């Protein structure tokens with residue numbers, strides 16, 4: 198029985214998960230978990246990449262202690278952020294975190310040089326101020342010129358552990374630099390940001406073998422013999438692969454630091470309407486496209502929790518929220534003001550005050566405000582998805598850490614008026630692992646993998662219950678949310 202390890206690093210935590218396929222079922226076991234988060238230095242925000250690498254090694258040591266001597270290994274992380282390496286393979290700079298303010302005006306500045314609509318038509322990616330396109334646009338040009346290679350975070354982690362240089366396709370699409378026609382980096386946009394095609398590697402498909410872990414690392418630490426496989430390195434791409442959607446016309450909601458809500462398509466939709474509504478077509482594994490919208494997500498509650506004086510667990514905040522009357526305080530969760538405020542508590546309060554509403558004060562009221570607003574945003578997004586796709590959506594699969602928030606799952610079903618199928622929590626690690634299993638020939642394809650996932654993991658269905666005066670609440674929310682994130 199083959200062992201496969203997923204290294205899955207999200208914005209709030211990372212984990213190493215072992216997966217095996219036995220008697221028609223997939224088994225997962227988490228062997229190591231560590232916190233992640235952005236760090237502030239001199240008014241800029243960065244990821245601590247060396248710490249993440251050290252934690253990956255710690256995780257591999259934990260795997261060896263569990264008795265794993267040989268395994269395949271895949272890495273996924275959040276999208277858009279990058280490392281620059283010079284000819285001698287040294288990292289040139291710290292890795293900026295996408296919430297850094299340096300790109301705040303970048304979309305507006307690019308707009309003075311190029312039509313945003315023309316960019317969208319050929320690239321098909323939603324405008325978010327932090328996309329790699331805009332990060333590289335504002336990046337110091339001298340530093341950029343020194344870069345022998347530009348590697349997105351998971352590509353860089355593969356490089357550090359295996360010496361293989363890749364530009365994995367699913368994550369590369371989050372740069373907003375891939376052309377839907379040529380299926381490669383777009384020359385005109387590369388010129389705009391002052392980057393040469395050779396600075397990016399050739400695009401790599403999920404499923405490709407990348408060889409063993411570096412001998413120097415293997416000798417230094419007590420870790421298994423690892424063979425790298427290129428997975429869908431964008432965490433959202435892996436999360437969507439891990440959705441147990443076997444029925445027709447399902448939508449998904451990857452519920453973590455971000456809420457990524459969308460559908461899986463066989464071809465991109467990059468027209469006037471999808472541009473106006475700012476929907477994205479991220480490239481998936483196995484010829485799929487993730488047609489989705491970024492919603493600010495559980496970042497809002499993570500940040501409120503961080504600011505509260507008393508210590509609350511996420512489960513505590515859910516318990517507190519349940520005690521509060523719903524829909525008294527509403528925010529447009531996708532307002533740019535929530536991307537990286539100094540203090541999320543005061544930002545939410547300011548928003549409610551400015552829009553003439555009651556102001557949430559207690560932990561329960563703040564949490565209630567966030568969960569109600571997210572559920573309403575999910576309703577709005579589902580309606581838009583139905584409109585843009587021209588087919589009805591019958592069910593919503595929720596995956597990721599947010600599955601543990603039963604209040605939000607039920608609220609989503611009630612507000613969006615759709616059955617919510619919740620689970621698995623670790624769909625990202627699972628998506629990472631099924632690419633390894635398909636690559637090793639244990640599973641035939643994605644359709645088979647999804648069937649197996651459905652049979653291997655418990656899922657809970659939340660049936661929608663009616664909400665009193667939903668139309669009025671929806672109307673009030675619609676008035677708040679006329680703009681979209683980054684649009």
Ligand code: ADP
Nearest residue numbers: 207208209210453454495511597598599601602
């Ligand atoms: P990411 O991969 O983006 O770091 P995760 O998918 O791990 O995020 O999800 C983290 C989120 O899951 C937390 O921000 C929190 O809101 C939610 N969560 C985790 N545990 C619980 C819990 N016990 N109850 C309710 N929500 C939870």
Ligand code: LRH
Nearest residue numbers: 275276277432433455491
């Ligand atoms: C989720 C995610 C999302 C990106 C954002 C940067 O972790 O990868 O898909 O838009 O982080």
